[in-house]
Each structure stands twice: as C-alpha cells, then as structure tokens.
Amino acid sequence: MTTDPRRRIPRTDDLLNHPAVRDASLSATAKKALVQQVQAKARAGEIAPEDVLDHVRAQLPHTPTSLHPVLNATGVVVHTNLGRAPxxxxxxxxxxxxxxxxxxxxxxxxxxxxxxxxxxxxxxxxxxxxxxxxxxxxxxxxxxxxxxxxxxxxxxxxxxxxxxxxxxxxxxxxxxxxxxxxxxxxxxxxxxxxxxxxxxxxxxxxxxxxxxxxxxxxxxxxxxxxxxxxxxxxxxxxxxxxxxxxxxxxxxxxxxxxxxxxxxxxxxxxxxxxxxxxxxxxxxxxxxxxxxxxxxxxxxxxxxxxxxxxxxxxxxxxxxxxxNTPVERFLHAEPDELYQRCRRLAEQLPLECEIVEHDGRVGGGGAPGLRLKGYALRLPEYVAARLRAGDVPVLARVKDGACLVDPRCIEPADEAALGAALVAAWKEQA
CATH class of the missing domain: 3.40.640.10 (Type I PLP-dependent aspartate aminotransferase-like (Major domain))
Known part of the structure; x- marks a missing residue:
C-alpha cells in the first residue's frame, strides 16, 4: 500500500510562516490565496509536493508595487507614458x-x-x-x-x-x-x-x-x-x-x-x-x-x-x-556633453556603433515643434525590445528600422546601468 503523495504537500500555516512568505509585500489575505493556489496545483499533480514552496516564492512580488523604474532613452523629456516629469x-x-x-x-x-x-x-x-x-x-x-x-x-x-x-x-x-x-x-x-x-x-x-x-x-x-x-x-x-x-x-x-x-x-x-x-x-x-x-x-x-x-x-x-529639477536640466543639456556621453556608452559595446544627430523633444504637449539638439547611439532595431525586457527596462526610440538610444534624460548616476543594459541586450541577441 503506497502513501498518497498529497500528504507531502506543506501545510498552509508552515508556508505562511516561512520567512520569504511572511516578509513579502502582500496582505495576509493575498498570501493565503497564493499559498492555496499553489497547493491546489500540487493536489492536481501539476507540480511535485516538494516544489510547492519554490513555486510560492517564485510568485511573490519582489517590490511593493507593480510599477517598474524605467530609464528614458527616447530624448523626450516630459514623457507621458513614463509618468511625465521625473x-x-x-x-x-x-x-x-x-x-x-x-x-x-x-x-x-x-x-x-x-x-x-x-x-x-x-x-x-x-x-x-x-x-x-x-x-x-x-x-x-x-x-x-x-x-x-x-x-x-x-x-x-x-x-x-x-x-x-x-x-x-x-x-x-x-x-x-x-x-x-x-x-x-x-x-x-x-x-x-x-x-x-x-x-x-x-x-x-x-x-x-x-x-x-x-x-x-x-x-x-x-x-x-x-x-x-x-x-x-x-x-x-x-x-x-x-x-x-x-x-x-x-x-x-x-x-x-x-x-x-x-x-x-x-x-x-x-x-x-x-x-x-x-x-x-x-x-x-x-x-x-x-x-x-x-x-x-x-x-x-x-x-x-x-x-x-x-x-x-x-x-x-x-x-x-x-x-534645479531634472526636467530643467534635461531641457538645457548641452549637445557637446550629450555627444561625449554617447561616446562613453559606445566604448562599452563589443562592436562599433554609429553616433548620430538626434533631436530631443519637450513632450507632454509643451513647445510643439521645438527641436532639442543632441545625439544618440544608432543600434539595430532588435535591441529596443531587448532593452525593454532587461532587468532595468530601458525605453529607446525606434525609427527608420533602427534603435536610437538618447542619453539626454539619463541621470549621470544611471549611466552605468544604461551601459550594462546595452551590453546585455547586445549579447543576448548575439
């Protein structure tokens, strides 16, 4: 006579008291619902009883909000889809x-x-x-x-x-x-x-x-x-x-x-x-x-x-x-400095890429038609999707079959993160 494998499914209280579950940024009701959902999959034979805790932990939120910080590499300063002004x-x-x-x-x-x-x-x-x-x-x-x-x-x-x-x-x-x-x-x-x-x-x-x-x-x-x-x-x-x-x-x-x-x-x-x-x-x-x-x-x-x-x-x-807001700094960024920032980013990539003139925009309905002179890295179009899917999402501009990465709206402190995202996106496709 064999033992029913469902008996090996961890108890609800034990799962809820596990440190990873207990400290997660979820309400008690949401935690219990998640635990019971995974337990139901184990009872249905969809996952092994020993894997229940791992599945619960995998579905726990890593941050208190579903909103993701995004690096704005479009050159649009007041970007409505990214929450307008930083x-x-x-x-x-x-x-x-x-x-x-x-x-x-x-x-x-x-x-x-x-x-x-x-x-x-x-x-x-x-x-x-x-x-x-x-x-x-x-x-x-x-x-x-x-x-x-x-x-x-x-x-x-x-x-x-x-x-x-x-x-x-x-x-x-x-x-x-x-x-x-x-x-x-x-x-x-x-x-x-x-x-x-x-x-x-x-x-x-x-x-x-x-x-x-x-x-x-x-x-x-x-x-x-x-x-x-x-x-x-x-x-x-x-x-x-x-x-x-x-x-x-x-x-x-x-x-x-x-x-x-x-x-x-x-x-x-x-x-x-x-x-x-x-x-x-x-x-x-x-x-x-x-x-x-x-x-x-x-x-x-x-x-x-x-x-x-x-x-x-x-x-x-x-x-x-x-x-001294970010919007003010981004609007008045000097073209020469933007070019040098593009050069520093390009030097991190394994292959040569072109630095092209790229006009930024005010965005948010402000100053329509005003062109903010600047520069961008011109990369293959596929890079744009890879950048959005990265650990630190990056939104670039896609135009004429190319991915344009404009550093205008990237804070100096985030430049290293942008460089790492570019390298990761390039390697992933390769």
Missing part, C-alpha cells in the same frame, strides 16, 4: 517625509484645524510667482479647468475661441470637460482667426487656452490676454487662462511657451497649469490668480472632489522651492 531629489525626500502623519491641515501652535491646506506648497508658488495674489492646487490640470469654469462662469456661460477647443491625452476633449461643469460653452470665431469683437458679442466668462500640443500658422488672428482682461473687466466677468505646461517664468529656450507670470501680469483673473510638465513636479493642477477668484474656486463644492493629497503637496513644495 521628480527631483528634494521632491522624493519630501514624499518620504510626508508619508506618515503630517500637519497638512493642522496649526501646531493652536492645535486647531488649519483653514489653509497645504500652506507650504501655496506659499512656495506665491514666492516663485509674485504676480499672483493667491494660489490653489488641485488633483490635475483637467480638474483645475473644470473647477474654475464651474466657479467663475458668468451667468452659466463660458466663452472660448473655436481655435482653442483642443483634444488632450487619451482622447479627452476640452468641450466635454468644460460642459461637465454644467455650464454652457459659447464658441466664437473660427479655427484660425478669432477677434476681440467675437468675444465682445458673446455673453459669459472668457476662457483662453494655449494650444500647447499643436500650432496654427499662416492666416491667423487671436485676442491677447491683455485685451481679454480689459473686456472681462468691463463686463464684470472673469478671465480664465490655461497656459498648459506650467512654465512659471519666461525661458529663452521656449519663447513661444506662455509663462504663468506673464498671463497674470496681463490681467488674467486665474491662470491654470500642470505641475508635472515644465514645472518638473508631481501631477497637480495649479491655479494662480486674484484673491477673490481663488476664494470663489476654493468655496465651490467641486473643490473638495478634486482636492490634492498631502504626498503631492509635499513634492510640489519641494519642487518649486528647491529648483
């Missing part, structure tokens, strides 16, 4: 500090609830942009647009040029976003030409949106922020300006990208921008402007629904106050 060291430290209990809505001196949530981030924004009287931060730029249209519309209407009814990422279109605030959207002008007189003939608050992910050229006309501000004041209505990418002050590299400070100086009641694009911070919808207008937005019921969390408030404060 955070500065100061912002990352701020996130860790804010992960526990914080005084995000508490006045420590009095012990009472604070009426100014995230005061540090708001003060940092006002210090960096003194043209603003007040600040408000919400979950993202789309939330900022919906909130301001809901709070500042004039008799239930918002007026916008037909040339500014843009579509943003993932197929979301501004008209639908604005109308979700339960306001009537009044379209004026034409795709290429909208005059001040078009706005004057339409009732409602004014909304001006920078078409940051495309350009209209040729026979064009538009009303300026200053002109619309005067008209809005005469009407007793608000002027909302969405500059998009979050440039606080002018940057000579991107002369066509409107800074927040300029729109405020020209008389906008509120200016909206993203926190995770040119500002180089976390996802956030930044609203800067006049006290009365900001207060109206903060009082609106939607403000609670689009409230930003303490983690991103901390990261935003550190980003604005600290400066």
């Amino acid at each position: 955070l500065s060291h100061a912002a990352r430290c701020a996130i860790e500090q804010a992960a526990g209990y914080t005084d995000v809505e508490l006045e420590l001196e009095s012990g009472q609830r604070s009426s100014r949530r995230g005061a540090g981030a708001l003060d940092a924004l006002l210090d960096a942009c003194p043209e603003a009287e007040a600040a408000l931060v919400v979950n993202n730029a789309a939330a900022a647009l919906v909130l301001t249209c809901a709070a500042l519309n004039h008799h239930g209407r918002v007026v916008i040029s037909r040339g500014e009814l843009i579509e943003i990422g993932a197929g979301f279109r501004l008209p639908e976003l604005i109308e979700s605030a339960r306001v009537e959207l009044v379209e004026v002008g034409a795709t290429n030409r909208t005059h001040l007189s078009d706005y004057a003939a339409a009732p409602g608050a004014f909304l001006k949106v920078h078409p940051s992910n495309y350009r209209v050229e040729g026979f064009t006309a538009e009303a300026s922020v200053a002109e619309l501000a005067d008209l809005a004041e005469q009407r007793g209505a608000a002027l909302i300006v969405d500059v998009g990418s979050g440039l606080l002050r002018p940057d000579a590299l991107m002369p066509a990208e409107p800074p927040i400070s300029e729109a405020l100086a020209d008389g906008a009641d509120v200016v909206l921008a993203s926190g995770d694009k040119l500002l180089g911070g976390p996802q956030a919808g930044i609203i800067l402007g006049k006290k009365e207008a900001i207060a109206a937005c903060a009082r609106h019921p939607l403000a609670r629904a689009v409230r930003i969390d303490k983690i991103r408030l901390a990261a935003l404060e550190a980003t604005v106050a600290g400066g």
Whole structure:
C-alpha cells in the first residue's frame, strides 16, 4: 500500500510562516490565496509536493508595487507614458517625509484645524510667482479647468475661441470637460482667426487656452490676454487662462511657451497649469490668480472632489522651492556633453556603433515643434525590445528600422546601468 503523495504537500500555516512568505509585500489575505493556489496545483499533480514552496516564492512580488523604474532613452523629456516629469531629489525626500502623519491641515501652535491646506506648497508658488495674489492646487490640470469654469462662469456661460477647443491625452476633449461643469460653452470665431469683437458679442466668462500640443500658422488672428482682461473687466466677468505646461517664468529656450507670470501680469483673473510638465513636479493642477477668484474656486463644492493629497503637496513644495529639477536640466543639456556621453556608452559595446544627430523633444504637449539638439547611439532595431525586457527596462526610440538610444534624460548616476543594459541586450541577441 503506497502513501498518497498529497500528504507531502506543506501545510498552509508552515508556508505562511516561512520567512520569504511572511516578509513579502502582500496582505495576509493575498498570501493565503497564493499559498492555496499553489497547493491546489500540487493536489492536481501539476507540480511535485516538494516544489510547492519554490513555486510560492517564485510568485511573490519582489517590490511593493507593480510599477517598474524605467530609464528614458527616447530624448523626450516630459514623457507621458513614463509618468511625465521625473521628480527631483528634494521632491522624493519630501514624499518620504510626508508619508506618515503630517500637519497638512493642522496649526501646531493652536492645535486647531488649519483653514489653509497645504500652506507650504501655496506659499512656495506665491514666492516663485509674485504676480499672483493667491494660489490653489488641485488633483490635475483637467480638474483645475473644470473647477474654475464651474466657479467663475458668468451667468452659466463660458466663452472660448473655436481655435482653442483642443483634444488632450487619451482622447479627452476640452468641450466635454468644460460642459461637465454644467455650464454652457459659447464658441466664437473660427479655427484660425478669432477677434476681440467675437468675444465682445458673446455673453459669459472668457476662457483662453494655449494650444500647447499643436500650432496654427499662416492666416491667423487671436485676442491677447491683455485685451481679454480689459473686456472681462468691463463686463464684470472673469478671465480664465490655461497656459498648459506650467512654465512659471519666461525661458529663452521656449519663447513661444506662455509663462504663468506673464498671463497674470496681463490681467488674467486665474491662470491654470500642470505641475508635472515644465514645472518638473508631481501631477497637480495649479491655479494662480486674484484673491477673490481663488476664494470663489476654493468655496465651490467641486473643490473638495478634486482636492490634492498631502504626498503631492509635499513634492510640489519641494519642487518649486528647491529648483534645479531634472526636467530643467534635461531641457538645457548641452549637445557637446550629450555627444561625449554617447561616446562613453559606445566604448562599452563589443562592436562599433554609429553616433548620430538626434533631436530631443519637450513632450507632454509643451513647445510643439521645438527641436532639442543632441545625439544618440544608432543600434539595430532588435535591441529596443531587448532593452525593454532587461532587468532595468530601458525605453529607446525606434525609427527608420533602427534603435536610437538618447542619453539626454539619463541621470549621470544611471549611466552605468544604461551601459550594462546595452551590453546585455547586445549579447543576448548575439
């Protein structure tokens, strides 16, 4: 009489108490479900009872999150598929500090609830942009647009040029976003030409949106922020300006990208921008402007629904106050230095490879058409897939049958990891 092999399957409690399982970054419920799933395979004869522990360990997560750090070798600085702006060291430290209990809505001196949530981030924004009287931060730029249209519309209407009814990422279109605030959207002008007189003939608050992910050229006309501000004041209505990418002050590299400070100086009641694009911070919808207008937005019921969390408030404060963000460095990288970095990478490869001129991009809808002069390694196309599948995933650009590896967005500390990934990808194919 033979012993049933299923009797050799490790007990559930023994498996759960094994150090590898006990210390894994999974809930108790998830650990038990995983153990029972593997035990069921052993009972069905799919695996040997002696292999149960090894199969459980193989399926345990190695990190607390399924997100993988990726090296961005595309040359696109604000890469939406990679989470847009990489955070500065100061912002990352701020996130860790804010992960526990914080005084995000508490006045420590009095012990009472604070009426100014995230005061540090708001003060940092006002210090960096003194043209603003007040600040408000919400979950993202789309939330900022919906909130301001809901709070500042004039008799239930918002007026916008037909040339500014843009579509943003993932197929979301501004008209639908604005109308979700339960306001009537009044379209004026034409795709290429909208005059001040078009706005004057339409009732409602004014909304001006920078078409940051495309350009209209040729026979064009538009009303300026200053002109619309005067008209809005005469009407007793608000002027909302969405500059998009979050440039606080002018940057000579991107002369066509409107800074927040300029729109405020020209008389906008509120200016909206993203926190995770040119500002180089976390996802956030930044609203800067006049006290009365900001207060109206903060009082609106939607403000609670689009409230930003303490983690991103901390990261935003550190980003604005600290400066020297990765985005800023990557945008202003010197071509000669990029060439030398390509040479150092090429010297690590077993075969010769070509260094080619390669224009980087701002990305994230910022400064469309602007070319950032630089260089890249030109490798066989197959290398791109190998790089993505490596222990440290690397995203390169695939173009014209080649894999282009651009070091623009690679931190110096990550250059060795990129070199090792290139060598591994090359050897694996060989």
